[in-house]
Amino acid sequence: MHLPTRKSKRRERWLVRRGEVDFGPYSNDQLMEEIALRHVDLGTMICEVTTQEWEPAGAHALFRDHYAKCESRWRVEEAEHAAEKHEQKLKTMRVIKGSTWALVLGAALVVMLLGGWLTWRFMHLQPSGILDAVALAAPSPLPPPPPPSTAVAPIAEPKPQEFPVLKEPETYDTAGVGGEGSAAALVTRMEFDENGGGGGGAGLSESQLKQITERARGQLVACAQAAAARSATFTGTRVTFIVRPGGLGGITVGSEVRGNQPFKACVKRALKSVSVPRFAGSERRVTVPLHVKR
Numbered sequence: 001m002h003l004p005t006r007k008s009k010r011r012e013r014w015l016v017r018r019g020e021v022d023f024g025p026y027s028n029d030q031l032m033e034e035i036a037l038r039h040v041d042l043g044t045m046i047c048e049v050t051t052q053e054w055e056p057a058g059a060h061a062l063f064r065d066h067y068a069k070c071e072s073r074w075r076v077e078e079a080e081h082a083a084e085k086h087e088q089k090l091k092t093m094r095v096i097k098g099s100t101w102a103l104v105l106g107a108a109l110v111v112m113l114l115g116g117w118l119t120w121r122f123m124h125l126q127p128s129g130i131l132d133a134v135a136l137a138a139p140s141p142l143p144p145p146p147p148p149s150t151a152v153a154p155i156a157e158p159k160p161q162e163f164p165v166l167k168e169p170e171t172y173d174t175a176g177v178g179g180e181g182s183a184a185a186l187v188t189r190m191e192f193d194e195n196g197g198g199g200g201g202a203g204l205s206e207s208q209l210k211q212i213t214e215r216a217r218g219q220l221v222a223c224a225q226a227a228a229a230r231s232a233t234f235t236g237t238r239v240t241f242i243v244r245p246g247g248l249g250g251i252t253v254g255s256e257v258r259g260n261q262p263f264k265a266c267v268k269r270a271l272k273s274v275s276v277p278r279f280a281g282s283e284r285r286v287t288v289p290l291h292v293k294r
Contacts, residue, residue, distance in 0.1 A: 013049040016040060025049050031057075032066045038074075042067055203279035204243070212243055212276055213286055219270030224290045227263040234260075236291040239267055243284040247276050250285075 013025035016034070026034065034040040035057070042058030057063045220239055227234045237254035244250075248271045257263050 015047045015049060017045040017047070017054065022047075028062065031063065035063060035067055036070050203281040204277075204284070208277070208279075209243065209284060212248075212274060213288075215274045216241065216248065216271055216286070217288055219274065220267060220288055220290060223263060223266035223270055224292065226266060227257075227260065228292050230262065231260075234263075234292060236289070237263075238287055238289045240285065240287045241271055243276060243286060245276070245278045245280075245283075248272065248274055 012028055014028075014031050015022045015024040016026060016031070017023075031040065031046070040046075040057055042056060042064060044057050045054045046057050046060075046063075047054045058067070224234075224236065234257075237257045239254075240250070240252045241248045242250035251268060251271055253264060253267060
């Protein structure tokens, strides 16, 4: 078997495949340099230019032995590098400890100096108080108080006031009206008083007042039905108005629907559409509570 001589090996040219690209040609020395730089390992595919046969670099004894030598040198270098890092870490720790001790000693020295200075100042303090007191002028006497006044202001007697006699309001219960789109019912209750009291006024009989209130109630029920259909949160309110000669006025609603503009507009239109005859008696106030049962 013919073994290639050392001279023939130097003439060999090698291609190195990295990924899908071939690099080279490299001589034996150049390829061993690539191994030393860790650019080529034993598993890298190489090919001698003249043979065009691709094999791992570890298949050739020359490169396998050179890789073993490089691997030994690499281990030594890694150990030296680890030792250098450990030594650097120890140096850093020594510097930190030295700085910490220097700070502690400096702080202790400052405390000692400050304590000595305070002690010296305390020992050299001058007494104060009676020795440093100065004579003060005697204060002048206060002027005598003015003599008390004997005049007494007369007490005004309260004038008697007359208050109107309040009467018990009359209450009328009416049948509920079903809400639109559901089987719920609106229950209304009407309360009447005359300027804070009850009783019929001259010129407007009780039956006429009830008729006017019934017509107003029917209009208000329609407005409540529409409000309940628009919003599921509508549960009712109180509507108050004044029966005046020729019409209804002084309309107010409960605080829970003050922002409900459609309902307020409906109430205003409904009550203005109710006809009221002219009468000579005093005005009558009517309150209609509207409650929705869902």
